[in-house]
Amino acid sequence: MALLSVRNLTTSFHTRNGVTTAVDDVSFELKKGEVLAIVGESGSGKSMCCYSVLGLVPSPPGKIESGTALFDGRDLLAMSAAELQSIRGTDIAMIFQDPMTCLNPFLTIGEQLIEPLVYNRQKTRHQAKYRAIELMRETGIDRPEQRFNSYPHEFSGGMRQRVMIAMALITEPKLLIADEPTTALDVTVQAQILSLILELQKTRDLAVIFVSHDLAVVRGLAHKVLVMKGGRVVERNATSNIFRSPQHAYTQQLLAAVPRGEKTSEDLSQSRTVLAVSKLNVSFLDRNSGKRLTAVDDVSFELQKNEILGLVGESGSGKSTIGRSILKLVPADSGQVHFAGRELLRLREREMRLLRPQLQMIFQDPYASLNPRRTVFDTLAEPLLYHGLAKRSNIEHQVLALMDDVGLARTAIRKYPHEFSGGQRQRIAIGRAISTRPELIIADEPVSALDVTIQKQILELIIQLVEKHSLSMLFISHDLAVVRSLCDRVMVLQRGRILEVNRTENLWSNPQHRYTQSLLESVPQIES
Amino acid sequence: MLRFVLVRLLQSIPVLFTVITATFFLIRQAPGGPFDADKPVIPAVKRALEAKYNLDLPMWQQYLNYLGDLLRGDMGPSFKYPGWAVHDLILSGLPATAELALYALLVAIIVGVLAGVCAALKPNTAQDYIPMSVAMLGICMPTFLLGPLLVLVFGFWLNWLPISGWGDLPGDKIMPSITLGAAYAAYVARLTRGGMLDVMSQDYIRTARAKGLPERVVVFKHALRGGLIPTIAFLGPAFAGLLAGSFVVETIFQIPGLGRFYVQAAFNRDYTMILGTTIFLSTLIIFFNLLSDLLATWMNPKLRHQLRGQSV
Known part of the structure; x- marks a missing residue:
């Protein structure tokens, strides 16, 4: 008999703007000791499925419209709040995505x-x-x-x-619901947590519902997979079948979006050096101890024309700090940064401002990095006008050309950031970065906040723009698969130090440093 | 922690100095002086009085003298109550005022926190609108209206409580405390509601619910600690405001407190008394602000750690 049997579950949200169905007629079953993965992109209703079963949907506006969820023969959806609460604390337990806020x-x-x-x-x-x-x-x-x-x-x-x-x-539950439990974690930590969950699942014969947007993560863990899109189940199958012969077009799209393979990098060692960083040191004052903590430790590297150089490391390794100190957004203690014939660290703010059009940055969170009160037009026109790259008379024309470049519909020109999805917002941010015809772009985790399908589109856009505008890019990321598919060369950073730099194909085939090897081994694989 | 407190105390020195200087010179700008009464005083007598209290010296010398006396802990004699020193007068009025302020603060905390929590649990329902509308009313209603209203209802019509006095009859402290605390209860309610609403939408509240904790544990154990931080930060300034603002209530209910002296001193141009009371209240305000900041910091484990770190 099934431990949990969900039939025709429908959950919707009643808001002022109308009714949205978050979970649409979803059914699934789960036996004791079985691991079910629910996969889909954000907004697909995969988390809402679980919250509905546990009575955790915020109500109002949320409402469970219909369905049953038999757990050990009792219908969770028909229970009183008190009964459900006692089951939550004992037989069904849940873990969430972000351990920092949970x-x-x-x-x-x-x-x-x-x-x-x-x-x-x-x-x-x-x-x-x-x-x-x-x-x-x-x-x-x-x-x-x-x-x-x-x-x-x-x-x-x-x-x-x-x-x-x-x-x-x-409380020794029978069912564990894990909602994207490793999404917020570094790749090595993710590997540890996944193997911990698997081990605990085996020793306790636990039933697990594992919610994720990442098919690769699910692969080594789940017995069967439910693929969701727009609140509906579009495909369900045993894990091996999903990966071997995905039936639904959306599943195929999800699988295709997982970054794989490596870029066939060109040898750019003969081309012009755009950026040369030497012996860069950055430290921060720790308020607790009063000591200075080293964030960037004696880092040197060069970036060639047309090159995408990956900078890889776990959180806290100092990779973002390197990017920011090159742009003088955080002060460096010592070192040199040569760009366009100037040494940036010695420049005064006024001289630096003249160079800024050629040095742009893309940030991780497209929700936070765009001003919510400015339209796309305002955001894209501002740098052009400020740096005198366009006249008021033809600014609209230029902004529209930029929007074409980054794949935004021209009709969206007067819209505000909240009217766009995450991927579209990142397109706006990219448009802003390339608007001043920069020579170098520093991209700090530009696709980490995006779903895998959107991520793929943005990566393609980046490759296309780098070609078209002969850009050079420092690409900062913790995601090795992304870096591998995009970058020509990769630097591995640990605790502020560069451990190794190599052409992408060499790094993967022959990692020199032990830390690099462990990083590479931690990446969940979609192929065996 | 010790260092944190020391730094804050050092920072308060220029604040106090500015208060003293501004008050000293401002009060001298007011027309009239301590010895101008309704009946004209003979010029010779007035001169003699001014000489006795050194008011005939140049202003800057009086100022320096006053600062010197203050450093020795002497706030000088009262001009209006001969034979009384300012600090004696302050100390005689302080107990009643402090007690009143304390009770009013308790009223504000108990009523305000309960109303705020209630409202935050069911936002945008009657359970939210009713207490918050009452709170708005409490903020808008001046004490000189609320006090007499309470006296009318509970003193005359219902005859439940004595209408004036302090510590003479049983229950005579209830109405003054409510009158003074009402507006602050309203502020506390609004702050608590905001803080709780903020916390109730946090991920860790969802975790607590997912763990199957009873709703009362979720609210009072998990949410209240974080939700009360803005309220606690407000309590310091609130207590200082209660101390300084008790004049109206003290007058309505005939309470022998500090507020009375303060206002009378201003009318009488009792220079030393005004200065003394102002300095005293400023010191209290600084002290209670520091106290509530420390408390709010202590409530947050992450910041508490920093407090400890600094003390090493």
């Missing part, structure tokens, strides 16, 4: 860990603590006795996700 910053880790036992299983705090420490050890948190009284901000992202997992498993 733990309460005001309570100790230990307190949050023991809560399900204390409130739902009537255990004493002492018994609960004993169990919690046991589980912390099992989920790979070292020195659990001491860490028990720590607060979430004293943990790294990966450690917090371990805490979340321990918290979910502390």
